[in-house]
Amino acid sequence: MADLVKKEADKTKRIGDIQRSITKNTSATSLRSKDRQIERYQKDLSRVLSDKADINKKIADKRMRLADATVKLQKEETTHAKSLAKQQEKGYITYQKQISDLTKQIKAQENLVSSKENLFDSSGAEEYDVFVSHAKEEKSSFCKDSSRN
Helix, strand or coil: CHHHHHHHHHHHHHHHHHHHHCCCCCCHHHHHHHHHHHHHHHHHHHHHHHHHHHHHHHHHHHHHHHHHHHHHHHHHHHHHHHHHHHHHHHHHHHHHHHHHHHHHHHHHHHHHHHCCCCCCCCCCCCCCCCCCCCCHHHHHHHHHHHHHC
């Protein structure tokens, strides 16, 4: 694009230079020659301007496609975010249900432990049989003292 701008400025400058070189004293032959040069530069200038217009159109088309792609991407991101939010909500509900179920199980276990039908009596009046294993050398010192208690 910068190259085309440079060419445009160059052709415009040459046309201006030729036009300034024409005076009232310029001969008819020289005037026709300068007119042909001006026509060639004007054709070149019109080609340069056409090329610039084509490039500007391509740039505009690409910007339009970029804008469309950006809008599409934003829509997809929004859809994805909504999908993730739904999945998180489902996961949260599942975890809440699991917590509720486990809480119910714990409460049921607590009720069993605290019920009167409990197998263990916590009054401290239970009696236990004890077996003490000992070495022959310790029999007199350890076992006889323990059996008295």
